[in-house]
Amino acid sequence: MSEKDAVLMAVLPEVPFEGWSRAALRSGARHAGISEAEAMALFPRGAPDLVAAFSDWADRQMLETLSLRPLDSMKTGQKVAAAVMARLDALAGHREAARRALSVLALPQNAPLGLRLLYNTVDAIWYAAGDTSTDWNFYSKRALLAAVYAATQLYWFEDRSPGAEETRAFLERRLTDVMALPKAGAELRNLADRLPNPFRFFTAMRRR
Secondary structure: OOHHHHHHHHHHHHHHHHOOOHHHHHHHHHHHOOOHHHHHHHOOOOHHHHHHHHHHHHHHHHHHHHOOOOHHHOOHHHHHHHHHHHHHHHHHHHHHHHHHHHHHHOOHHHHHHHHHHHHHHHHHHHHHOOOOOOHHHHHHHHHHHHHHHHHHHHHHHOOOOHHHHHHHHHHHHHHHHHHHHHHHHHHHHHHHHHOOOHHHHHHHHHHO
């Protein structure tokens, strides 16, 4: 485990009480056995850097879980559903921290970060699902999945069903709706080509 991950893991139990704050970071640093100065150097912007590290950790946990699944035997929609649920499962032990992370990302100054983190998640999901699309399909798939993932996570926050069964059913309904869209996609494609797509910016930045 990297030093950054070690501090993050030590901070997470503090977040339900302290929020994504410098107080939580200081406490996490003590538990991780590093100095406050070292912790601040790892997360110089405080809450935004902590939330970004948390999102990245959840993405990596999701991909690790998927590496153990028989994805080759699944259809695309099943792969995507498995990935979304794997990420939510990674967050399950830190539900309040995940809820508070969304509150941090909802602040106007953190909106670009929130969009970047959401893009990273849906991009990882599509690549794990074996997506090889380019051009309009590349962006449309990620934009549609971003909407589905965001809605599913909000639903999951309030779901107390065993094994998040209700969330899984909600997700499958949303994915069924999304998978049907390409059948009527010509007009949507023409419209999308005339609109700015913020995901293209993040893709370009990622490739630099």
